[in-house]
Amino acid sequence: MENERKPPLRLLQEEALARRLPKNHPTLSKIQNSIAKRRAGYRGELNTDYHLTFLPHNRYTIVRDLSLTNQYSFQIDTLLLSPQIIFILETKNIYGELFFDKYSNQLIRTIEGHEDGFTNPREQAERQSYQFQNWLKRFRFPTIPIEYFATISYPQSIMKTNDEKLFERVFHTEHIVKKILQMEQKYSTPVTDNKTIRKLYKKLLMENNPEKMDVLSKWGISPDEMIRGVQCPECEQFPMKRIHGVWFCTYCMNQSKKAHIQAVQDYFLLFNSPLTNKTCREFLLLSSRRTTVQILNSMNLIKNGTTKTISYSENR
Ligand SMILES: [Zn+2]
Numbered sequence: 449m450e451n452e453r454k455p456p457l458r459l460l461q462e463e464a465l466a467r468r469l470p471k472n473h474p475t476l477s478k479i480q481n482s483i484a485k486r487r488a489g490y491r492g493e494l495n496t497d498y499h500l501t502f503l504p505h506n507r508y509t510i511v512r513d514l515s516l517t518n519q520y521s522f523q524i525d526t527l528l529l530s531p532q533i534i535f536i537l538e539t540k541n542i543y544g545e546l547f548f549d550k551y552s553n554q555l556i557r558t559i560e561g562h563e564d565g566f567t568n569p570r571e572q573a574e575r576q577s578y579q580f581q582n583w584l585k586r587f588r589f590p591t592i593p594i595e596y597f598a599t600i601s602y603p604q605s606i607m608k609t610n611d612e613k614l615f616e617r618v619f620h621t622e623h624i625v626k627k628i629l630q631m632e633q634k635y636s637t638p639v640t641d642n643k644t645i646r647k648l649y650k651k652l653l654m655e656n657n658p659e660k661m662d663v664l665s666k667w668g669i670s671p672d673e674m675i676r677g678v679q680c681p682e683c684e685q686f687p688m689k690r691i692h693g694v695w696f697c698t699y700c701m702n703q704s705k706k707a708h709i710q711a712v713q714d715y716f717l718l719f720n721s722p723l724t725n726k727t728c729r730e731f732l733l734l735s736s737r738r739t740t741v742q743i744l745n746s747m748n749l750i751k752n753g754t755t756k757t758i759s760y761s762e763n764r
Pocket of ligand 1: 680681682683684685697698699700701702
């Protein structure tokens, strides 16, 4: 059993924001920087997924990209479940010369003489293991031993440390399978059964609740700074015109039947206010109430409320 890894919600939110800001907006380059970092993080996680396909057995149920809540919320990149042992894997896509200092418990990255400080990923993975232990207790699951690793996905990054034990838990992603196979030998006795693991897997997916950020206030952008309308999937111009049931681009003459899907998704990513016929019309620059009903009905959305005040939400 395993779930599919999808691009993180916050990445999608910032991409929607960047798409809908004028090219000369003063904040755009900072948002694009943030998007590049989140993209790199996501690539690192996909790299972990790739290396895990080389596990010689399928003893583990794999759960990817989990956002859970005890008292506070916490996030786990990759979780491997088995009746004997649980692994927590934290992936970092950090490029450069990396020094893990045991005195400050910091990761110091150097690129061309310039230093940056990061949280020690070993520390981060350890914290996640405590948080996950508490989560298991809260839902009355058995106390399965938890081990954690933090991996660096750039093979070119040089890793140094003054902490002799650090590399037991922090290493390049390509060593992940070897490290798992070594560690699992210490845990040959099952503390629970496969049925409980299946139950745990289902519960995790149920409780998984990625936090949607208020992306506009995070970047200090007001809704009226954003470009409304349907974007042309070919030339990326706004807005397309709805003519006889088809979206038409007046710049490149492209026609599309589905171009509104992206726009409706952008609405969900950017705003917290409900999507109603009126807000949809305003955002997609549609004049007809009936066309809007047709578009919304075609999208497999969840309808809330009664006919007069109907609103639509995503069917996740
Ligand atoms: Zn176009």
